[in-house]
Amino acid sequence: MSTIKKDLALFNELAEVLINDEQHNPVAKRIESSQLFDSIDLSLSEEAMIDEDFKSVLSEILLATPKTATNLFFNQLFGGRQSKAVLGDLLAVLLNNSMYTYKVAGPQVGIEQEIIKKSCQLIGYGPKSNGTFPTGGSMSNYMALVMGRDAKDQDCRSKGMTKPLIIYTSVESHYSNAKNASFAGIGRDNIRFIDADDEGKMIPEQLEAQIVEDILNGGIPTYVNATAGTTVLGAFDPIDKIADITEKYNLWLHVDGAYCGSVLFSKKYKHHLKGVERSNSFSYNAHKMLGTPLTCSIILVRDKQHLHNSFNNDASYLYQTDGDDFNLGKTSFQCGRRNDALKFWTLWKSVGSKGLEQIIDQQFDLANVALDYIRNNPDYTLYSFDNSIGVCFNYKNVDPKALCTALYEQKETVVGFGSFKKDTFVRFVTINATNSPKDILNFFKVLEAFVEKNPNLLKVTELSL
Numbered sequence: 008m009s010t011i012k013k014d015l016a017l018f019n020e021l022a023e024v025l026i027n028d029e030q031h032n033p034v035a036k037r038i039e040s041s042q043l044f045d046s047i048d049l050s051l052s053e054e055a056m057i058d059e060d061f062k063s064v065l066s067e068i069l070l071a072t073p074k075t076a077t078n079l080f081f082n083q084l085f086g087g088r089q090s091k092a093v094l095g096d097l098l099a100v101l102l103n104n105s106m107y108t109y110k111v112a113g114p115q116v117g118i119e120q121e122i123i124k125k126s127c128q129l130i131g132y133g134p135k136s137n138g139t140f141p142t143g144g145s146m147s148n149y150m151a152l153v154m155g156r157d158a159k160d161q162d163c164r165s166k167g168m169t170k171p172l173i174i175y176t177s178v179e180s181h182y183s184n185a186k187n188a189s190f191a192g193i194g195r196d197n198i199r200f201i202d203a204d205d206e207g208k209m210i211p212e213q214l215e216a217q218i219v220e221d222i223l224n225g226g227i228p229t230y231v232n233a234t235a236g237t238t239v240l241g242a243f244d245p246i247d248k249i250a251d252i253t254e255k256y257n258l259w260l261h262v263d264g265a266y267c268g269s270v271l272f273s274k275k276y277k278h279h280l281k282g283v284e285r286s287n288s289f290s291y292n293a294h295k296m297l298g299t300p301l302t303c304s305i306i307l308v309r310d311k312q313h314l315h316n317s318f319n320n321d322a323s324y325l326y327q328t329d330g331d332d333f334n335l336g337k338t339s340f341q342c343g344r345r346n347d348a349l350k351f352w353t354l355w356k357s358v359g360s361k362g363l364e365q366i367i368d369q370q371f372d373l374a375n376v377a378l379d380y381i382r383n384n385p386d387y388t389l390y391s392f393d394n395s396i397g398v399c400f401n402y403k404n405v406d407p408k409a410l411c412t413a414l415y416e417q418k419e420t421v422v423g424f425g426s427f428k429k430d431t432f433v434r435f436v437t438i439n440a441t442n443s444p445k446d447i448l449n450f451f452k453v454l455e456a457f458v459e460k461n462p463n464l465l466k467v468t469e470l471s472l
């Protein structure tokens with residue numbers, strides 16, 4: 008048997024081990040980080056490792072790795088396993104193309120372009136639109152910022168920044184906005200963080216007031232990042248109202264939909280993106296709500312000329328055949344680029360847009376199961392709002408940080424905490440569409456039984472002291 012066939016057989020064997028184990032042990036045994044290198048043999052040495060040992064160390068590593076596809080993983084903004092997407096990703100690894108040219112990617116170029124074209128249509132961008140697949144949502148935001156910067160300061164590409172550019176985002180937006188401002192040469196001091204209202208949405212009146220003040224002070228307002236699904240609360244900034252302002256003052260409007268932009272597939276929830284067709288760019292992560300393997304991020308640009316302006320560069324050693332429309336490297340950040348499109352395409356192709364819609368709606372349905380449970384149970388305090396798949400709560404007077412850490416350390420369930428304004432709470436994310444309502448209710452049972460067994464978690468409140 009050829010080596011690759013043998014290794015694929017081994018892959019199947021290991022996959023079987025992992026998937027069976029997930030049934031019985033939905034949370035992996037935790038290895039203390041300080042013990043890691045003593046617990047598993049991760050060492051690299053001069054000598055080759057023989058087949059049986061190799062297999063057993065791989066199997067050991069698989070079983071010890073945090074399990075993100077099971078019904079007790081709720082920690083971050085991804086989870087579960089859409090198997091048709093996994094299939095596509097495995098094929099992409101086997102094919103190993105780089106997406107920069109038609110010469111080496113062939114039909115994969117068309118696959119990427121089809122996803123981009125369909126997505127642009129769904130959000131109402133016109134025929135001049137296009138996009139690309141960056142390495143993630145942070146990079147999508149970065150590419151948007153660079154385009155916004157170059158649109159405002161056209162000499163920037165050749166001379167470096169020549170104007171005092173200022174950018175805007177809400178206090179609740181993703182931290183990549185701050186990092187990107189420094190990468191883009193704008194500087195962290197030149198971001199204005201706009202307040203959010205009680206539900207976590209950017210307050211447009213404050214945005215406008217800040218823009219007016221910056222103009223008076225000689226600054227050049229350049230770019231607004233609006234968020235479709237803030238990282239903690241899952242709030243949607245009011246895109247339409249923000250677009251009124253960006254159009255009035257001629258700023259680039261980017262909509263960061265990394266978390267919840269995928270509602271574009273749902274008739275029921277799409278209205279949260281109202282006005283998105285007025286934005287200059289929009290991004291969403293198929294590796295979050297749509298359950299494709301990490302990473303799969305898409306940025307769409309209303310006028311593709313901007314992608315070209317900011318990211319093209321001639322390279323005679325690379326672009327040797329076919330036109331720019333087929334040589335995707337002309338509009339990407341990096342040179343060699345992984346095929347992140349195929350896994351999303353295999354999912355979309357197999358379930359149809361209707362299937363994607365069901366995935367999205369299912370997550371909100373699961374969130375509603377959690378919300379109902381919390382609202383009907385006086386032991387819980389709710390901090391999040393309707394229409395969000397991030398359900399934020401506290402249980403009795405248990406400290407959420409201690410609770411989440413203990414649940415993880417005792418391998419009960421994996422869930423994280425978050426903060427909004429002055430409150431800190433458990434953030435339970437119902438993003439795994441392969442879960443059922445039963446799994447959601449089971450999470451609460453696990454949590455309650457755990458607190459029952461560990462009464463020390465019930466902290467003594469200051470009042471009762």
Ligand SMILES: *Cc1c(COP(=O)(O)O)cnc(C)c1O
Nearest residue numbers: 143144145181236238263265266
């Ligand atoms: C997750 C997230 C990002 C970052 O995406 P990555 O793919 O993790 O880089 C950006 N914005 C928001 C709102 C997010 O939730």
